[in-house]
Amino acid sequence: MGQSGKFHFKLQPLLNKERIYEEECVGRLRDIQGLFMNEKNELENLKKSKLDSQSLLSSRKNQVIASDELRTYEDYFLNIGYRIDASKSRIQEISTAMNTVQEELVEIIKKRKGLEKLRDRWEEEYKIELELVLNREMDDIAMTKFSNKLVTENDQA
Numbered sequence: 001m002g003q004s005g006k007f008h009f010k011l012q013p014l015l016n017k018e019r020i021y022e023e024e025c026v027g028r029l030r031d032i033q034g035l036f037m038n039e040k041n042e043l044e045n046l047k048k049s050k051l052d053s054q055s056l057l058s059s060r061k062n063q064v065i066a067s068d069e070l071r072t073y074e075d076y077f078l079n080i081g082y083r084i085d086a087s088k089s090r091i092q093e094i095s096t097a098m099n100t101v102q103e104e105l106v107e108i109i110k111k112r113k114g115l116e117k118l119r120d121r122w123e124e125e126y127k128i129e130l131e132l133v134l135n136r137e138m139d140d141i142a143m144t145k146f147s148n149k150l151v152t153e154n155d156q157a
Contacts, residue, residue: 009119018112025105043087
């Protein structure tokens with residue numbers, strides 16, 4: 001028999017690399033998603049702090065507020081406003097990076113699935129070919145036995 005009994009996919013190293021790339025990309029995506037969630041939580045905390053401070057200031061409207069304290073509140077609100085804007089900007093940047101990695105992951109998955117389908121198709125073709133070769137060999141053996149039997153019968157007759 002000219003073929004070995006085991007299927008070998010010539011593009012297996014490429015498929016293995018694609019699987020590694022996919023795992024790395026999934027890891028990067030998890031990291032970016034973690035950053036995204038942390039930044040969203042930070043933004044929510046900043047917004048909550050701002051609302052709490054505004055509520056506190058509103059509740060003190062009936063009381064006399066010193067100008068220094070009012071200036072402190074004004075500085076605080078300006079500062080927290082800048083921090084909220086910066087956080088929104090970071091969220092936008094992280095979201096863009098996350099979309100980029102997601103698109104990269106989709107492409108890697110498409111390549112990997114294409115290679116896996118190719119491997120499956122080649123393996124199926126290999127099995128069919130192997131079965132044909134084995135059937136031919138069995139036919140050859142049967143024909144050889146049959147002709148040997150005929151020769152033996154003719155020699156005896």
